[in-house]
Amino acid sequence: MEILELLTERKFGALKPLVASMNATDLAGVFEQIENETDLPVLFRILPKDLAAETFVEMDGDLKEKLLGALNDKELRAVMDELFLDDTVDIIEEMPASVVKRMLAQSDAETRAYINEILKYPKDSAGSIMTIEFVALRKAMTVDEAFERIRKTAIDKETIYTCYVTDDKNKLLGLVSAKDLMLAQKTATIGEIITENVIYAYTEDDKEDVARKISDYGFLALPIVDREMRLVGIVTVDDAMDVLQEENTEDIAKMAAVTPTDKPYLKTSVWRICINRLPWLLILLVSSTFSGLIISANEATLNMPVYGIVLTACMPMLMGTGGNAGSQASAMIIRGIALKEVSFSDLWRVVWKEIRVSVLLGAILSAACFLKVLFVDKLYAVQNGTLVALVISLSMLCTIFFAKLIGAILPLLAKKLKLDPAVVASPFITTIVDVLSLTIYCAFAVAILGSL
């Protein structure tokens, strides 16, 4: 890559305009590729101040730490001055204590106070992701004055495209978009063009709910207020997108029985991956032994010499189909809950829907299964083979029925109990359904074949 070559050859004259024209995200990518650690601060110092800060924000945690270690106090202070406050908080939450100490020492009293304020909000709250760098206007201002205000303060604001109107007690009265301002008469007052019916969230609201609100309404930012309706910050659309992506990643991890991390796969250590996966595997391993107990208890039935190993050989098919049928339902319901399309109050609608789906699917699959064991596995040629086929296909029908119901009900129940629905996904459903399908299977086998 051209930049890396110029850097190694220390051709700063050519390097400077080249990097200055790039954007922060791509530059962070360049920093990732620098192999010689001492080159990191060299390239960083070449960047214009604001671009340097933006690039710093885009780097991953390890790289940030390395770079911070290489900067002297004055340089660190320069970076801290350029950072948006919400980014500063994110970085502080990410860095080890020693680095945080140095960062705080290099920031001014106001920033420190703000950081402490934000850090007080619970980890997943709107307060923890908001920024206080918004434009506040007053009703009495004219449009011209508002523009003047924006021009004076715009550099330090996360967004100037949505301005919030507050009274002298900081109470949120409404908003004015930059578009409204541009289209209005210059002499009009903010009070005349204000949109008063404004959607907001509270500092303690869940950050995912806030992000989804921004997404649903198509906002560029959402104002965050305290219980007295005082405007304390805003959450911007780019942060909302990040939150939603993170939540999706977490949900997918949980649905596969993995403890979520916020690091990309390739950057997560082998040790950390093991710790994230081990407890779930152990829990599921222990619970899967119940299936073994059922098999042991039904030794006599499963080993009936007349039917040989047929009954045992069909177990994986039954357990597998049951698990898959349950996972399908649970995944759909979990996603529906996450998107707020389904809630506990829909329980009966969901149950009724899954009953119909499972009867239909169960009928088709058990018919397919009946024909398959009868003709493909040639049970028709065995004594009482049709009865064995009946046991298998009846078990299939019942397994699918209960698997779908369990798969649909458990996530809703988890949500109601304020647990994370994503946890009762595929692996747990499968384990529960395994036990269930074996129980049903053995019961049918005893009932139909036991008396022969």
Add this chain to the structure above:
Amino acid sequence: MEILELLTERKFGALKPLVASMNATDLAGVFEQIENETDLPVLFRILPKDLAAETFVEMDGDLKEKLLGALNDKELRAVMDELFLDDTVDIIEEMPASVVKRMLAQSDAETRAYINEILKYPKDSAGSIMTIEFVALRKAMTVDEAFERIRKTAIDKETIYTCYVTDDKNKLLGLVSAKDLMLAQKTATIGEIITENVIYAYTEDDKEDVARKISDYGFLALPIVDREMRLVGIVTVDDAMDVLQEENTEDIAKMAAVTPTDKPYLKTSVWRICINRLPWLLILLVSSTFSGLIISANEATLNMPVYGIVLTACMPMLMGTGGNAGSQASAMIIRGIALKEVSFSDLWRVVWKEIRVSVLLGAILSAACFLKVLFVDKLYAVQNGTLVALVISLSMLCTIFFAKLIGAILPLLAKKLKLDPAVVASPFITTIVDVLSLTIYCAFAVAILGSL
């Protein structure tokens, strides 16, 4: 709800200012709750024109269709005039042919030409989700002239916060943000404040890639160009968020072996749900019979009278743990691929990582398993019980090893073959690992116990 009451009582005087102060998303929610279909157009007609169109966009498909059916041609034309063009295209794609015909008849020639143009782009391309309603500026314009231009055209534009600079052949030269404009001298030219190094995408690029670019860079919009670098449209951040949410929902559906739909769960018919789930269940059912074949083939070993049903009873535990171990790896890799954190070129890094993870996890789980069958299931009291425990725990170790490798490699392979990685998630991995674990299990049983 107050609005619904006022509507039933036909108190339009009170209703009008109330609904006019609401936003489109919430209003669409109100329409959803109207039970009497003839009330739909009544409420719709009360809304200010632009709000009516915005609200219409936020409604779900069924409601849109009902409402369109109730509007006369003149009203329909009024709605069509107010709609953003990209929304019009979305609606057209959603509606049945008869409704589309009416809609096209009520739109002007220019709109029809545009709709036809957009409909030509492939379903998942950037072209299919872009809008042509952006602000284009010229280099020679002054900031003041640019403002004038924005003011004149802003009403019809999706966003005025990022303006694009083109030459007289429509070639994309760069961009100017509304912030740049506000902070610049009024007499400065666009050429002086332009950002030339602009990130763009091509019309045929995948819409998910475009959405992720907008998210990664934190843009409000991304310009879309043709192969000659002519600016043909933009994709805005709100559409990008929708695309990402849809893609996540689709991925989760595929990972649970369900064909994705774009309708919410509760709005999807029982019949449709069955069709989305059935083929996958059938495929998995058929493939799970391979497990049965392996069991049948090893009848002699599994039924060895000395060990009774012990070997069979451990099968669910082995298959279950293998399936879970594989699903964990595949889910992480699938998500990594979706987020562009992992690609096929990382294959060896991934394999090496999973080898270490699986050896570590396998060692711990197989040790736990060894102790469990020996002491909890009391195999130590059985003749050759330690050997049986050895068979089980060795199988566990190997199963986890191969399950993790398969789980990690298959999604990457699928991506390389231009298939969707999400399809080779949990259910497929589980089915494959079932066969594998039984094969390993029976092989160890024959090797270690067969000669006794």
